[in-house]
Every structure is written in C-alpha cells, then in structure tokens.
Amino acid sequence: MRLSQFFLPTLKETPAEAQIASHRLMLRAGMIRQQSAGIYAWLPLGLRVLNKVEAIVREEQNRAGVVEMLMPTIQSADLWRESGRYDDYGKEMLRITDRHERDLLFGPTNEEMITDIVRSFVKSYKQLPLNLYHIQWKFRDEVRPRFGVMRGREFLMKDAYSFDLDEASARVSYNKQFLAYLRTYARLGLKAIPMKADTGPIGGDLSHEFIILAETGESQVFCDKDWLDLDVLDKAPKSAEELQSFVDWATGFYAATEEKHDEVACPVPAERLHSARGIEVGHIFYFGEKYSTPMKATVTQADGAVAPLHMGSYGVGVSRLLGAIIEASHDEAGIIWPEAVAPYHAGIITMKAGDAASDAKAMEVYDALTAKGIDVLYDDRDERAGVKFADMDLIGLPWQIIIGPRGLEKGVIELKNRRTGQRDELSVADALARLGA
RNA sequence: CGGAGUGUAGCUUAGCCUGGUAAAGCGCUUGCUUCGGGAGCAAGAGAGCGGAGGUUCGAAUCCUCUCACUCCGACCA
Numbered sequence: 001m002r003l004s005q006f007f008l009p010t011l012k013e014t015p016a017e018a019q020i021a022s023h024r025l026m027l028r029a030g031m032i033r034q035q036s037a038g039i040y041a042w043l044p045l046g047l048r049v050l051n052k053v054e055a056i057v058r059e060e061q062n063r064a065g066v067v068e069m070l071m072p073t074i075q076s077a078d079l080w081r082e083s084g085r086y087d088d089y090g091k092e093m094l095r096i097t098d099r100h101e102r103d104l105l106f107g108p109t110n111e112e113m114i115t116d117i118v119r120s121f122v123k124s125y126k127q128l129p130l131n132l133y134h135i136q137w138k139f140r141d142e143v144r145p146r147f148g149v150m151r152g153r154e155f156l157m158k159d160a161y162s163f164d165l166d167e168a169s170a171r172v173s174y175n176k177q178f179l180a181y182l183r184t185y186a187r188l189g190l191k192a193i194p195m196k197a198d199t200g201p202i203g204g205d206l207s208h209e210f211i212i213l214a215e216t217g218e219s220q221v222f223c224d225k226d227w228l229d230l231d232v233l234d235k236a237p238k239s240a241e242e243l244q245s246f247v248d249w250a251t252g253f254y255a256a257t258e259e260k261h262d263e264v265a266c267p268v269p270a271e272r273l274h275s276a277r278g279i280e281v282g283h284i285f286y287f288g289e290k291y292s293t294p295m296k297a298t299v300t301q302a303d304g305a306v307a308p309l310h311m312g313s314y315g316v317g318v319s320r321l322l323g324a325i326i327e328a329s330h331d332e333a334g335i336i337w338p339e340a341v342a343p344y345h346a347g348i349i350t351m352k353a354g355d356a357a358s359d360a361k362a363m364e365v366y367d368a369l370t371a372k373g374i375d376v377l378y379d380d381r382d383e384r385a386g387v388k389f390a391d392m393d394l395i396g397l398p399w400q401i402i403i404g405p406r407g408l409e410k411g412v413i414e415l416k417n418r419r420t421g422q423r424d425e426l427s428v429a430d431a432l433a434r435l436g437a
Numbered sequence: 438c439g440g441a442g443u444g445u446a447g448c449u450u451a452g453c454c455u456g457g458u459a460a461a462g463c464g465c466u467u468g469c470u471u472c473g474g475g476a477g478c479a480a481g482a483g484a485g486c487g488g489a490g491g492u493u494c495g496a497a498u499c500c501u502c503u504c505a506c507u508c509c510g511a512c513c514a
Contacts, residue, residue, distance in 0.1 A: 012463065012475065013449050017507060037506065091438085092513080109514090142513065143438060150514095157514055209514095283514065317514030351473050386474040393474090404473055414473095 001344070002366075003379045007044050010391050020216050022326035023148030025335050029395045031322075038145025038153030045395060046322070048343035050156065053321050054135055056187050056340060057158045064180035066131040066160050071113050073137055077103035079112040082295050094141045106139040111291050111313055114161045118309070119297035125165050128299065128309075129173055133160030135318060150279070150323035160314040165301065170286055170310040174206050175243045177284050177314040181210050182232040182250065185281065188321065189338025190328060192281060193223050195255045206286035206312070209257070214327035217277030222266070223255040225274045279324045286312040335396030336419050344377040345369075346435055347397040349388045351404030353381075361413065362403050365428060372437040376401075393418065399435060 009030040017034070018024035026032045031046030042050055058068065074096070080086035086093075086105075094106040107113070114132060122130060135158045145153050162173035178194065185192030194208040211221055232250070237243040254268040257278070266273065292298065292308035301307055329336045339345065348366055350358040362378060369376045377397060379388045385404075392400050402414035402423075412425040415434060426434065 009447095011448065015448070016443090016450090019508080034506090138514080140513070144508090144510090144512085146508085155514065159514085280514070315514050320514055353472070355472090384472060384474085384476065386472095386476080389474045391475085402473085406473065 001377050004381050020147050021330055022323040025326055026148055045343050049322055049341055052341040054318050057184055057316055060180045060184040061133050064176045066133045069132055070134045071110050074104050075107045075113055079116055083112050083291050092140045094139050108138055108140045115291045115295045115297050118163055125299050125301050128165050129169055130163040148323055149319045156319040158316040158318055162312040164310045167310055172240045174286050174312050175247045178247050181282050186233050187340055193227055193255045195257055208284055209280050210282035211278035211280050212324050213276040214279055216327050217279045219278055220258040221278035222261045222275050224253040224268045225272045227253050281321055281324050282316045284314040334394035337396045339398050342398050344375040344397050346376045346399035347392045348378040348401045351385045355405055357408050358403050368432050369437050374437055
C-alpha cells in the first residue's frame with residue numbers, strides 16, 4: 001500500500017480524552033475514532049490489526065476442533081426470560097423495542113441463544129461432544145466505559161460454547177480451550193498467565209482467567225517467575241490424557257490475582273514470586289447445567305434416560321486484545337507491533353521527497369516485497385523525513401526501510417528494527433533477504 | 438449508579454472570576470526557500486463559543502434547563 005492512497009489520519013497531539021498509552025496511541029496512530037462513549041469506528045490501520053488478531057484466534061479455535069458459526073447481535077428477550085437472566089442482567093444489557101413492541105436486546109453474550117440452537121437439534125448423546133464458537137460484536141452498557149477499546153461498550157468477542165454428556169467429558173472440552181488459549185496468546189506475542197477464577201455457584205476447579213502482564217494493567221497479579229520463561233507453542237498433547245497432564249502442568253505454577261493472593265500461604269518463595277499489573281484478556285468457564293436445565297436442553301443417554309447437557313463457555317476479548325498488546329508493547333515514540341499482528345510487515349521511507357533515484361529504488365523494493373506477498377506500507381508522501389520517521393515509529397511496523405541519496409551513493413539502504421532500534425546499512429538484496437523476500 | 442469536572446476553529450488550549458461582540462500554537466490552502474528525525478518566511482481560509490431558554494442596551498462570560506464527553510469510586514471480555 002502506498003501511503004498517499006491510504007487513509008491514515010495520524011495525530012501529532014494527544015486527544016484530551018485518552019488516559020492510558022494504548023488508547024492514546026490508537027487514536028494518534030489513526031487506528032480508531034470514538035463515535036460515542038465506549039463505541040469506536042475502526043479506521044483502516046486499526047481494522048487490519050483487528051483482522052489479524054481475529055484470524056489468529058480463529059485459527060487456534062479451529063485447530064482445537066471448535067466449529068465456527070455466527071449468531072446475530074440482536075436477540076429476543078424471550079430466551080433470556082427462560083434462563084432467568086433478563087431480569088438479573090440489569091442495566092448493562094441494552095434493551096431495544098421493535099415496531100411491534102417486542103422486547104429485543106443487543107447481546108452481551110450468547111449462552112441462551114446457543115443453548116436454544118443446540119437443544120433444537122441435539123437430541124442424542126451420540127451427537128456429543130459439540131464445540132461451537134463465533135466471533136461477533138457484543139454490547140454491554142458499561143456504566144463507565146474507559147481506556148479506549150480496553151473497556152468499550154461495543155466490543156468484538158470470540159465466545160465458544162461446549163456441550164457434553166457429563167462433567168468428565170466437559171473437562172476435556174475445557175482443556176482443549178485451555179490449550180487453545182495459551183497458544184493464541186503466545187502467537188499474539190503475549191505472555192498470558194492462567195489464573196484460577198471464581199467459579200461461582202458451580203464450584204470446582206474449572207474456571208480460569210487469562211491475564212497478560214502490562215504496566216498499566218487494571219489489577220495486581222502475582223505469579224511464579226518460572227512462568228515467564230515457559231514456551232507453550234512447543235507443546236502438542238495428542239490424547240485426552242496428555243492434554244490433562246498438560247493442563248495440570250500449566251496450572252501447577254503459582255499464579256493469583258490480588259484478591260486470591262495470600263502472602264502468608266503463598267507456596268512460592270519471595271525471590272521467585274513475580275508481581276505485576278495484569279489485564280484480563282480471556283475467561284473460560286465450566287457451568288454445568290446452569291442453562292441447560294432451565295432451558296430444557298437435554299439429550300437421551302445410552303441407557304435411555306434423559307439428562308441436561310453439561311456446558312462451558314470460553315471468551316476472548318478480541319478488540320480488547322489490541323489495547324492489551326499495545327499496553328504490553330510500546331515506547332515513547334509509539335506502538336511496537338509483534339510481527340504476528342502488525343498491520344504491515346515493513347514500511348518504506350524515502351528521505352528526500354522528489355529525489356528520483358530514491359523514489360525509483362523505493363518502488364523497486366516495494367515491488368519486490370509485494371511480489372513475495374509481504375505487506376508493506378510505502379510512505380510516498382511529499383513530507384519531510386522527520387514527519388515520516390515520526391509517523392512510522394508511531395504506527396509501529398516491525399521494520400523500516402530507509403532510502404535516501406546518501407545511502408544510495410554508497411549502494412546501500414537502511415533497515416531499522418522498530419523494537420530494538422538497530423539500524424543496518426545493507427544492499428537492497430541483503431535487505432530483502434532479511435525481510436524474507 | 439454516587440461524587441467531581443469539561444464542552445470555544447480539524448487538534449491542543451487561552452479568554453469566563455471582574456459582560457463590550459473571539460485569541461494562540463499545531464494542522465489546512467497558496468507562493469518562495471528548504472529537504473537524513475515532526476522546517477523557515479510570507480499571504481490566506483476556518484469557530485460565534487454543545488443546545489434551548491432567561492437576565493441585560495449588550496452574553497463565550499451571569500442564571501435556569503438540557504445534551505454530550507471525561508475523571509474518581511462500585512462493576513465487567
């Protein structure tokens with residue numbers, strides 16, 4: 001993409017409403033624009049990242065054997081009356097009335113709807129287990145939206161639901177998601193730590209929050225330092241037994257949120273205890289028959305008896321993840337995208353506008369990269385070098401290719417790594433090779 | 438939902454206390470000079486001060502109502 005033909009409204013000054021780094025940087029980098037409290041338009045650069053994050057979440061769900069579908073944003077209040085949550089949910093639920101005076105709502109989550117769908121088609125234990133997910137916009141009318149996409153009212157969420165015959169089987173579904181979550185965050189370049197979460201009235205050990213560490217996190221968390229060095233991407237359990245031992249292993253390290261942390265009872269010695277701020281980016285939960293019983297989602301078992309389904313739900317805040325990634329990866333100059341989600345792999349800057357040799361070389365590099373399928377953003381604007389550098393640092397592409405008359409005289413161009421700041425003078429061929437072209 | 442606060446040009450803000458008919462920087466337009474880390478000079482365009490009502494000879498400034506947004510607290514992917 002040539003920047004002159006793109007739409008990248010970067011801001012030099014920080015809009016007054018932005019308090020935290022990710023919000024400030026997303027606004028300044030021209031990724032989002034607030035349209036109402038907690039509601040954002042996704043501008044082209046932001047959408048590219050959102051799509052990349054979404055794609056990784058989707059790939060890992062698919063890898064775990066979860067099947068994608070898509071449910072509507074608008075739901076009928078009747079389903080929620082069945083589960084009893086229509087009255088319980090409170091003002092967080094955006095309630096809508098249509099022209100026929102029917103009560104509708106903008107879905108804050110989809111347990112009721114998915115339960116309705118499954119109960120109408122699944123009648124036999126032979127159809128289980130069933131694992132479904134969708135990635136859809138949700139709306140929760142938060143009293144106080146803030147921090148940009150980190151706590152918006154409208155947000156994109158991946159929510160998966162598992163249906164099993166019994167708790168033992170549900171545990172396998174749960175474990176699959178547990179692994180998928182760790183894989184997903186690792187691929188996003190995040191260190192996410194599963195922490196035991198409140199299981200509510202169901203009890204048991206099947207609920208975890210996934211928390212990433214970032215200075216501006218909303219809550220204090222504690223974990224075993226050993227967690228910080230783990231690599232989960234090399235783990236590939238094949239059987240249910242291997243999967244269970246993986247989960248046992250992964251949950252064996254100490255990790256607790258502030259509310260659950262007890263300095264005295266903590267099994268990890270102080271020198272190995274890591275304390276940091278955390279942001280919740282996912283939550284998985286087994287809730288058994290909570291919805292299947294009131295909504296009569298039952299199957300016939302092998303012995304002919306009829307029993308309610310055992311369910312679990314698994315959420316990832318996709319849009320929130322963008323904020324979380326930036327919180328975990330930025331500096332004074334701007335965003336530093338992990339390569340897996342960067343809106344473009346590299347950016348090209350020409351130092352001297354109107355210099356024919358530079359422009360020609362830039363196009364040569366641009367074409368070579370594009371031909372190899374590498375996304376590249378070429379800043380071909382008639383701007384001064386400083387402006388281009390500042391914008392390129394701000395939007396945080398992993399690599400910057402700097403082309404100017406001085407270098408060309410020596411037959412080199414510069415390759416700058418956004419994260420390390422390291423700059424190397426290389427021949428075009430070497431630079432392209434470094435970028436994988 | 439309780440408490441606090443802010444709405445003035447595209448953005449960041451000054452002006453409001455002590456009413457006299459809107460100011461600056463950035464951005465934008467044009468020209469010239471520049472061009473290796475957010476250029477310089479010059480000339481321009483652009484707001485009637487969130488909205489409605491009121492007080493007054495006169496309101497961005499005072500009063501009332503209303504809307505929006507932000508911050509602190511309780512709550513959440």
